[in-house]
Amino acid sequence: IIQVEYVHKTYVLGDTQVHALRGVSLQIEAGEFVAIMGPSGSGKSTFMNILGCLDIPDSGTYLLDGIDVGGQTDDELAEVRNRKMGFVFQSFNLLSRTAAIRQVELPMVYSGAKDARERAMKALERVGLADRAEHRPNELSGGQQQRVAIARSLVNDPPIILGDEPTGNLDTRTGEEILAIFQELNRAGKTILIVTHEPDVALHTDRIVRFRDGRIVSDERVEKQ
Amino acid sequence: IIQVEYVHKTYVLGDTQVHALRGVSLQIEAGEFVAIMGPSGSGKSTFMNILGCLDIPDSGTYLLDGIDVGGQTDDELAEVRNRKMGFVFQSFNLLSRTAAIRQVELPMVYSGAKDARERAMKALERVGLADRAEHRPNELSGGQQQRVAIARSLVNDPPIILGDEPTGNLDTRTGEEILAIFQELNRAGKTILIVTHEPDVALHTDRIVRFRDGRIVSDERVEKQ
Ligand SMILES: Nc1ncnc2c1ncn2[C@@H]1O[C@H](COP(=O)(O)OP(=O)(O)OP(=O)(O)O)[C@@H](O)[C@H]1O
Ligand SMILES: Nc1ncnc2c1ncn2[C@@H]1O[C@H](COP(=O)(O)OP(=O)(O)OP(=O)(O)O)[C@@H](O)[C@H]1O
Numbered sequence: 167i168i169q170v171e172y173v174h175k176t177y178v179l180g181d182t183q184v185h186a187l188r189g190v191s192l193q194i195e196a197g198e199f200v201a202i203m204g205p206s207g208s209g210k211s212t213f214m215n216i217l218g219c220l221d222i223p224d225s226g227t228y229l230l231d232g233i234d235v236g237g238q239t240d241d242e243l244a245e246v247r248n249r250k251m252g253f254v255f256q257s258f259n260l261l262s263r264t265a266a267i268r269q270v271e272l273p274m275v276y277s278g279a280k281d282a283r284e285r286a287m288k289a290l291e292r293v294g295l296a297d298r299a300e301h302r303p304n305e306l307s308g309g310q311q312q313r314v315a316i317a318r319s320l321v322n323d324p325p326i327i328l329g330d331e332p333t334g335n336l337d338t339r340t341g342e343e344i345l346a347i348f349q350e351l352n353r354a355g356k357t358i359l360i361v362t363h364e365p366d367v368a369l370h371t372d373r374i375v376r377f378r379d380g381r382i383v384s385d386e387r388v389e390k391q
Numbered sequence: 392i393i394q395v396e397y398v399h400k401t402y403v404l405g406d407t408q409v410h411a412l413r414g415v416s417l418q419i420e421a422g423e424f425v426a427i428m429g430p431s432g433s434g435k436s437t438f439m440n441i442l443g444c445l446d447i448p449d450s451g452t453y454l455l456d457g458i459d460v461g462g463q464t465d466d467e468l469a470e471v472r473n474r475k476m477g478f479v480f481q482s483f484n485l486l487s488r489t490a491a492i493r494q495v496e497l498p499m500v501y502s503g504a505k506d507a508r509e510r511a512m513k514a515l516e517r518v519g520l521a522d523r524a525e526h527r528p529n530e531l532s533g534g535q536q537q538r539v540a541i542a543r544s545l546v547n548d549p550p551i552i553l554g555d556e557p558t559g560n561l562d563t564r565t566g567e568e569i570l571a572i573f574q575e576l577n578r579a580g581k582t583i584l585i586v587t588h589e590p591d592v593a594l595h596t597d598r599i600v601r602f603r604d605g606r607i608v609s610d611e612r613v614e615k616q
């Protein structure tokens with residue numbers, strides 16, 4: 167469902183260049199649960215933004231469900247993204263003046279789904295925030311904002327979910343509750359990729375892909391205990 | 392150096408009230424290294440904002456180095472804060488259009504310190520970001536932004552450092568490098584409080600204070616292995 171070959175991404179800043187991705191290839195089958203790990207600055211978020219159709223590589227190919235993402239217009243890209251992907255950003259990317267329930271509801275309003283408000287409330291209940299539905303981001307704790315972002319990524323029932331460090335601001339117990347949601351979605355057939363710095367989160371997935379300095383240095387199945 | 396007694400903090404939102412702190416008392420001696428833990432939403436950041444003189448409790452007293460913070464004007468509070476505290480925010484709080492070197496330099500410019508640019512560069516080198524000095528926040532990875540915030544909290548050489556989840560966005564190895572900086576500063580006599588969700592970070596401190604639902608539920612010395 168995701169086929170990436172020889173992707174490069176270089177940021178140009180004044181007269182310096184940062185080679186964030188130096189030729190990355192990866193193939194992910196539908197229904198896999200993959201952890202992406204690696205040091206701070208190794209290219210994980212850059213890679214997730216390309217997978218999530220939020221950015222385009224400088225070279226290489228990316229086939230999403232057989233569609234060549236590089237050949238798409240911006241509108242087509244946005245349409246593919248909204249239909250196929252749920253994305254949890256590392257910095258949450260919530261709308262600052264918007265209540266939690268509305269943040270979660272919006273993707274469904276855009277896709278014309280029915281019962282948007284009811285389904286948004288269910289998603290908030292699922293991440294443990296039913297009693298914070300009317301709070302805006304600055305009236306929520308860091309981990310609560312992160313959970314609003316997770317609820318928002320799930321509501322359109324996308325086949326692929328990308329999470330960039332979705333448990334980074336959560337205590338161990340709350341992090342396990344969120345991980346259990348991802349595991350349940352994966353058992354239901356969804357393809358899930360999460361960037362994580364926590365080895366015990368990665369051990370709950372099927373496969374660990376490690377980045378270092380813009381390259382994939384290892385890609386291994388997780389031995390089930 | 393920090394003496395908090397029966398502090399309460401309630402957020403009012405429309406017709407609901409959120410009791411973020413329900414009577415918190417804590418005493419910290421100069422030179423201690425304390426970890427603050429607890430579930431998402433339990434009141435840790437609210438407490439850190441009060442300790443960091445960024446917010447005032449609704450009731451209770453807070454003596455910082457013998458000074459009653461409650462009795463201070465806003466200007467006096469800002470002055471005490473700039474002199475005594477280094478603060479690493481959970482959401483970094485970096486200036487969006489400002490290069491990393493400038494972010495770190497600014498606290499010294501305000502306090503009239505000499506060699507601000509040189510000392511800022513040293514602080515960035517210490518957190519491993521010498522080659523990212525000219526990058527703005529949106530040109531840095533999540534963990535790199537966090538490290539800029541850490542470098543900024545250290546430059547004025549404050550006696551007390553408060554970090555709200557300072558390693559949340561860092562991989563294990565980079566997180567250990569940052570923790571080693573805090574340990575070094577503590578051995579040099581600084582008082583350090585860090586909120587963390589990671590048990591192995593907390594085990595590197597001397598004392599673990601646990602929050603739950605706006606109260607401190609345990610406060611224990613760490614057994615040194
Ligand atoms: N400005 C605000 N208005 C209303 N409620 C707030 C506000 N800020 C925080 N809260 C609420 O107060 C409670 C405590 O928040 P706080 O940020 O202190 O938690 P925390 O322990 O730091 O959590 P986390 O580990 O997720 O960062 C939360 O339930 C949150 O929803
Ligand atoms: N817009 C940009 N302009 C210039 N450099 C950038 C930009 N965005 C990222 N970088 C650089 O590209 C490299 C990869 O960044 P990326 O965000 O992908 O890392 P990461 O693996 O997600 O790190 P972290 O774990 O800290 O979030 C970093 O060294 C960063 O400084």
Ligand SMILES: [Mg+2]
Pocket residue numbers: 210211212256330532533534
């Ligand atoms: Mg990242």
Ligand SMILES: [Mg+2]
Pocket residue numbers: 307308309435436437481555
């Ligand atoms: Mg917090």
